[in-house]
Amino acid sequence: MRFTFLGVKLPNLLWPALALIGVVAVRLYGLAEVALPDYDSVRNWQIVQEVAHGNLRNLFHHGSPGFSLVYAPVAWFTTDYRVFQHLNALLAVVALAWLVQFVGVAVRLTALEKALLLLFVGTSVFLTFSGRDFTMGSMSLWVFVGMVRAHYRRLRNPSMPALLDVAAWLALGLSVNYKFLLTLPVLLLLELLWGGGLLWRPVVLTRVLLVLAVPYVAFGLLGVLGGLPWYRWPAVYYNLVFPGASNTAGRAGHFRFDGLYYLLYLRDFESPLLLPVLLGGVLLGLRSGWQHARRKAQRLSLPTYLGIWAGCFLLGMSLLLKAPRGLLLVYPLFYVLAFLGVRQLLLRVRWKVVANACLAVVFLVATAFNLHRIQREIYAYMPTHYGQLARHLRLRTPTRPIRIASTLSLGLSPFLVKLDTLAVITTEAQLPEWRRKQFEYVLLDASWRVVNSPYFDSLARQPSLFALPEPLLTSPLLFLEHSEYTGLGYQETLKLQQAARQDSLQLRLYRLR
DSSP states (O other), rough: OOEEEETEHHHHHHHHHHHHHHEEEEEHGGGGGGGSHHHHHHHHHHHHHHHTTTTTTTGGGGHHHHHHHHHHHTTTTTTOOOOOOHHHHHHHHHHHHHHHHHHHHHHHHHHHHHHHHHHHHHEEEEEEEHSOOOSHHHHHHHHHHEEEEHHHHHHSOHHHHHHHHHHHHHHHHHHHOOGGGHHHHHHHHHHHSSSOOTTTTTTHHHHHHHHHHHHHHHHHHHHHTTTTTTTTHHHHHHHHHHHHHHOTTOOOBOOOOOHHHHHHHHHHSSOOTTTHHHHHHHHHHHHHHHHHHTTOOOOHHHHHHHHHHHHHHHHHHTTBBGGGGGGGGGHHHHHHHHHHHOOOOOOOTHHHHHHHHHHHHHHHHHHHHHHHHHHHHHHGGGGOOOHHHHHHHHHHHTTTTTTTEEEEEEEEEGGSSSSSSEESSGGGGHHHHHHTTOEEEEEEHHHHHTTTOOOOOHTTTHHHHHHHHOOGEEEEEEEHTTHHHHHOHHHHHHHHHHHHOOOOOOOEEEEEO
């Protein structure tokens, strides 16, 4: 007897379902015990609450109005940052499961192969790390998967509705994350090589541009209703292209060529299976793409298509300021390409049972190694002590709201109550101003070391009232994630992290005198 569910044989569901449960467990493990990891995560959490209550002043923060509007209804029921954090983590898992389903259909993977691929991709160190924040990464990944699926179908079966579907996904992506602008050169390249000229027809191009304009018009009108100037969203792009003064780390501009940064990161933090197979797969994919283009071929294989995405992103991001999140959208593609490359090699084995057994062993071992690195790079930096610090402050000021300045960090904010006030300072010279405003305490949060600020050395040398460790603020991944902000290279950033790690206490409380 064959059992089915929604028209699918249960054995075909069982292995992927078990793998999905495993990935969810990895992503959610210990998540309730950690704080929001960076300034942007806390700021997004605050902005979502503002938008939920009709305050649209920061709707276009980071050019991501769609992100804030999607999560705003959650803030009607709770302001607990952990709820937002868990939802964001689960959304990333949904995106990966959707990608694996797409790849499975395109290259006809078995149920066991889909499960192995999901475990392999789902235990990527950086994808696990980024799934624990509250930034646009998880939602961007979900939209990117939708866009890649739609665009691959469009290239395989050209039609105007399919092209407009891709434009709709791109428009959604631009609403969620301005970094979707970086997908435009790759999309245009693929359209030039395999698009058959459909996009360049005046009628079609006009319709595509109209679809892309929809979110700008809709959100622009919403912003005007909220009291913002109509150009507020385009102004975000202007500031990106023409940045103003240097940031607190002294970094200005967006370009820094470094062809080794991401390769070193992949070597040190991701699966050791990834880099050699990936480089070979990307090169073969690009070579195959060039050969297909020269022959004017109309059929595009999935490995070639994904290889072009991965290769173009890797090459393009090597020109810009770097952080591991720069390749967020294509990390899953790296893993897929590595999986397909190993699978292709094993398919040459004459005995299918042996090939399947080898495939299972290789990727179960690879997944186990990923879990080892997740333990070393993520789980080892739990739990947070911001909550303990907030309780200590409450004991010190039991009858009045807490008024505290914090060095370059909002990390304490989710642990305070609504009547409390936390102000971010960027230099010690600002402390007298906050003292005049009757702020009682200053928190020397070690985020100042993460962003390589030179302005708090003297405060760090003074005796503190109370001090606690905050392990996450010594994490190599957190430092690397801020290398885009600091402008430092890979080795320079890790040297900065090693120096910061010598200090065992990352949260130091002082009284403002």
